Amino acid sequence: MMNTLRCYRRLATPFALFSVILTLYVSLSLRPAHAAINITEQPQSTLLNISPISAPAYLGYQDILAITQQQAAVPDAASSLTRYWYVVALNNSTAEPQTVYISNPRLIPLPTSIYLLDNKDRIINVINYGTGDYELPYSFIPGLTLPVTVSASNAVTVMFSVEAAAIPYFPLQLRSAAVFTSDVQKRLVLHSVVAGGLIVLLIYFALSHLYQQTGARFWLACSCLILLALLGSLQEPIARWFEFMQFGHYILAALGVVFLLSMGKFTHSLFSRIPWWLRLLNLLLPAGILLALASPLTGVPAFLNLLCVPAYGAFQITICALYQDRRNRSLNRLLAVAWLLLSLTWALFLTQYNPGLLPLVPAPVSAAAALLSGMCALALCVLLAERDLSRQQIHTQARTIDDLNVFYDLFRNSAEGLYTSTLDGSLITINPAMCTLFGYADEPTMLREVSDTALFYADPNQRDILVGELLENKTVMGREVKGRKADGTEFWFSISCQLHKDKGSTYLSGSIFDITAKKMSEINLTYMATHDSLTGIYNRREFESALTDAVTNQASGHTVILLYLDLDRFKAVNDTCGHKAGDKLIKELAQQIRDTLGDRGMLARLGGDEFGVLMTSQTQESAYIIAMKLVEAVRSYRFFWENHIFNVGVSIGLLNVTEHHSDADQALFLADAACYLAKQQGRDQVYCYQRHDERLQQYEQELDWVQLLNKALQGEGFELFYQHYRPLNWEHQGDCFEILLRLRLSDGTLAEPADFMPTAERYNVTARIDRYVIQQTFNWLQDNPQYLAQVKCCNINLNGQSLADLDLRRFLLSLFERSVVPYDKIWFDICETTAAAHKQQIQDFIQTFAALGCHFALDNFGSGFSSYGCMKELPVHCIKIDGSFVKGLLDNPLDSAIISSFKDIAQARDIITVAECVEDESTLTQLGKLGIDYAQGNAVAPPAALKDYTPL
Numbered sequence: 001m002m003n004t005l006r007c008y009r010r011l012a013t014p015f016a017l018f019s020v021i022l023t024l025y026v027s028l029s030l031r032p033a034h035a036a037i038n039i040t041e042q043p044q045s046t047l048l049n050i051s052p053i054s055a056p057a058y059l060g061y062q063d064i065l066a067i068t069q070q071q072a073a074v075p076d077a078a079s080s081l082t083r084y085w086y087v088v089a090l091n092n093s094t095a096e097p098q099t100v101y102i103s104n105p106r107l108i109p110l111p112t113s114i115y116l117l118d119n120k121d122r123i124i125n126v127i128n129y130g131t132g133d134y135e136l137p138y139s140f141i142p143g144l145t146l147p148v149t150v151s152a153s154n155a156v157t158v159m160f161s162v163e164a165a166a167i168p169y170f171p172l173q174l175r176s177a178a179v180f181t182s183d184v185q186k187r188l189v190l191h192s193v194v195a196g197g198l199i200v201l202l203i204y205f206a207l208s209h210l211y212q213q214t215g216a217r218f219w220l221a222c223s224c225l226i227l228l229a230l231l232g233s234l235q236e237p238i239a240r241w242f243e244f245m246q247f248g249h250y251i252l253a254a255l256g257v258v259f260l261l262s263m264g265k266f267t268h269s270l271f272s273r274i275p276w277w278l279r280l281l282n283l284l285l286p287a288g289i290l291l292a293l294a295s296p297l298t299g300v301p302a303f304l305n306l307l308c309v310p311a312y313g314a315f316q317i318t319i320c321a322l323y324q325d326r327r328n329r330s331l332n333r334l335l336a337v338a339w340l341l342l343s344l345t346w347a348l349f350l351t352q353y354n355p356g357l358l359p360l361v362p363a364p365v366s367a368a369a370a371l372l373s374g375m376c377a378l379a380l381c382v383l384l385a386e387r388d389l390s391r392q393q394i395h396t397q398a399r400t401i402d403d404l405n406v407f408y409d410l411f412r413n414s415a416e417g418l419y420t421s422t423l424d425g426s427l428i429t430i431n432p433a434m435c436t437l438f439g440y441a442d443e444p445t446m447l448r449e450v451s452d453t454a455l456f457y458a459d460p461n462q463r464d465i466l467v468g469e470l471l472e473n474k475t476v477m478g479r480e481v482k483g484r485k486a487d488g489t490e491f492w493f494s495i496s497c498q499l500h501k502d503k504g505s506t507y508l509s510g511s512i513f514d515i516t517a518k519k520m521s522e523i524n525l526t527y528m529a530t531h532d533s534l535t536g537i538y539n540r541r542e543f544e545s546a547l548t549d550a551v552t553n554q555a556s557g558h559t560v561i562l563l564y565l566d567l568d569r570f571k572a573v574n575d576t577c578g579h580k581a582g583d584k585l586i587k588e589l590a591q592q593i594r595d596t597l598g599d600r601g602m603l604a605r606l607g608g609d610e611f612g613v614l615m616t617s618q619t620q621e622s623a624y625i626i627a628m629k630l631v632e633a634v635r636s637y638r639f640f641w642e643n644h645i646f647n648v649g650v651s652i653g654l655l656n657v658t659e660h661h662s663d664a665d666q667a668l669f670l671a672d673a674a675c676y677l678a679k680q681q682g683r684d685q686v687y688c689y690q691r692h693d694e695r696l697q698q699y700e701q702e703l704d705w706v707q708l709l710n711k712a713l714q715g716e717g718f719e720l721f722y723q724h725y726r727p728l729n730w731e732h733q734g735d736c737f738e739i740l741l742r743l744r745l746s747d748g749t750l751a752e753p754a755d756f757m758p759t760a761e762r763y764n765v766t767a768r769i770d771r772y773v774i775q776q777t778f779n780w781l782q783d784n785p786q787y788l789a790q791v792k793c794c795n796i797n798l799n800g801q802s803l804a805d806l807d808l809r810r811f812l813l814s815l816f817e818r819s820v821v822p823y824d825k826i827w828f829d830i831c832e833t834t835a836a837a838h839k840q841q842i843q844d845f846i847q848t849f850a851a852l853g854c855h856f857a858l859d860n861f862g863s864g865f866s867s868y869g870c871m872k873e874l875p876v877h878c879i880k881i882d883g884s885f886v887k888g889l890l891d892n893p894l895d896s897a898i899i900s901s902f903k904d905i906a907q908a909r910d911i912i913t914v915a916e917c918v919e920d921e922s923t924l925t926q927l928g929k930l931g932i933d934y935a936q937g938n939a940v941a942p943p944a945a946l947k948d949y950t951p952l
Helices: 002-029 061-068 177-212 215-233 244-270 276-292 299-322 329-351 363-413 432-438 443-449 461-473 516-530 540-552 570-577 579-597 620-635 664-680 694-713 753-762 766-783 806-818 832-850 867-873 893-908 921-930
Strands: 045-048 053-056 081-092 098-104 112-117 123-129 144-150 154-163 172-176 417-422 427-430 475-484 490-502 505-514 561-568 602-607 610-615 638-641 644-647 649-656 686-688 718-727 735-744 791-798 826-831 855-861 878-881 912-915 934-936
Touching: 053 061, 061 081, 061 112, 061 154, 081 098, 081 144, 081 172, 098 177, 112 144, 144 154, 172 177, 177 215, 177 363, 215 244, 215 363, 244 276, 244 299, 244 329, 244 363, 276 299, 299 329, 329 363, 417 432, 427 443, 432 443, 432 505, 461 475, 461 490, 490 516, 516 540, 540 602, 540 610, 540 664, 561 579, 561 620, 561 664, 570 579, 570 638, 570 644, 579 602, 579 610, 579 620, 579 638, 610 620, 620 649, 620 686, 649 664, 664 686, 694 735, 694 753, 694 766, 718 766, 735 753, 735 766, 753 766, 766 791, 766 806, 791 855, 806 832, 826 832, 832 855, 832 867, 855 867, 867 893, 878 893, 893 912, 893 921, 921 934
Parallel strands: 649 686, 735 791, 791 826, 826 855, 855 878, 878 912, 912 934
Antiparallel strands: 045 172, 053 081, 081 154, 098 144, 098 172, 112 123, 112 154, 417 427, 417 505, 475 490, 490 505, 561 610, 561 649, 602 610, 638 644, 718 735, 718 934
């Protein structure tokens, strides 16, 4: 920025100083003059110094003559002064007539009346120079030119009456006929030279613009044309044709505006960095200046008109200094010189009509020289700018060539195959990597042997598809295509290509690289994602996707049939021979089923020993026949493993998806239910789903219970209750109660364990339920330390399946470690009916936690056949007598005897006895007499919510 300002000061300061000095000089010189004339005594060319006489408009020439001869005074009527009189007395004392020319060199003439008087002040002629039809002859000199012939030894008085509101600038120049003719010839020659120079520049700029197509040359051509129009408009008789007296201000203003606009556009062409708002201001400025100053060149307006061009030139130099190209500083300096010359031209152009202003230098010659020099300087500016532009273009071309060389090296050494071809498939260029990729020895060999790029594709139609996509989108990125090498080997490649035009033809440029390894990996991954890794048939995910599509497209008229297959007696193979044998069996059976099914349906492994078949081209009857064939094929199959022979079966559930209008998930659920019923019927069966089958409805209810249990385990249904025990033969020493579980149903009712535990056992959910109850009980005990201190025993029921679960054992150990609940306050109730089935696991469980201080009770004692055996083998601390014996205690002596025997056996083992389901005080009293330790039932306390716990 500082460099720009310094450059601006160097350029603009001399320009401004020159403009101010020239303006002051011209302004101070513009003053009226007056003189008396004797033709014989005057030189050949004289500037007349005549003082104007101001007078009212109603005074005639006689009154003015009287005033000049001091015979009368000027009337005092200043407010009505509208005329100024110039009186020239011409006296010819020679013996021959003399002709002289009186000229007024104003640029724009003023309306004037001319009176010619003889030596007796009589009117010879009156000429009105102010209308379109005035009688002055053509002189080829702008302004008023009056020829006056004075007879020998005679005198003529010439009076000029000028209409003006203020004293006008009205110089008069007297020239002899010979001088006048010489001046006219010189002016014509000078104007011809200037016009010729401008025409030459115009032709040069116009023709070079047609060749170079540069804006600067065009606007210089326009400027030359405007200057030619300005020069022509000032000449007689053109000025008279244009009625210059009436419209001269507007003509000059219009030409000036257009000229400065052209020069502004010329500046914009040279300096492209000028912002748009400054360009707009630069174009509006000349119009504002010149239109505002379109007034007669008198007084102050002449001073301001003189500043128009210098001021606009200074503005141009300022713009150029701010936005100059630092690589071409000479351009800005030369442009400043050009504007100095144009400003000088303007000044001389305005002052040439007053020859006394510049007596040392002929004003017309100087103006012409300055104008042509300025235009030549502008032409040099264009050459400098174009030379700099050419250098930049050469530099850019050099960089482009370097880039092309780099690109060529990349093209030759690229690891990707690069090629160019025509749209019809003819190869144009290839690189070495392309030859290697397709198995050719070198580029010439490949260009010679490949007649069509369709040979690159394993399927030639792929190229037509590629070209069609290119024509639509202009580019293709990363399309994966199977190709063919020169030896016929197929491989996968990725191609990216685009279209481009060169010399009117369309070409295809592409890059290719080998993706065979990647593609094979993707194919393998896709296969693994959709197929079962063991059997090679479809997996559950792909099967569900196909089922969803089939269900969605049922409207096409196809019947969708779903078979759900579950192998029978498969577990025996796994348990006997291990999982390796089981995997082999699954694999061989999958092949057996696939061979039997053929292409009549889609086979998938849904999990474990379960398979699914989806058929969309069969009726329900034909599908049933196929299912029976599958049953027979599996039944007839024999599996051999290490001298063992196994035969397995399959149960199949058949569902007509179209008939039952179910979605994919529901269809699998219904087919699974049908398969379950096939197993219930005796296995090796095909069961067709029937909506109103009671057994199916019962199975669906069980599945509903499973759904409710899973939801409850997430904290949305289970509620804990408790029920107190009462000691019957000693004082109360602390609270004893049993934790009970309830399931809140959707209708608000509570379901007891007897309703949902059988289903939980069947679907192996008991371990999760027991873990939930234990966790919630421990949380309540920790959150209520005041009750924990009063608790003697808190009984929690455990299912036999849970006791066999190692994860439950680890969970309990971790829970005791993290909680403040003492081991000895927790009693675990083990159901006597399930204890017999998991005797060894239960023994291990009891030994582990009994050693830590926990107690164990045998629940529902006496309800099974192995009650005494369990009590004998399991190290329990308590037996809870089944309620079926307690309820008949008062009415049935056998129940009383059984309870007594239970008590005696427990006493022999030092085991506590608890009687369940005690409903009245009489039973409570009788139990006490029999020696039972504790009673539990509504007679003691009904079950209540644990959150509302109340001590007994």
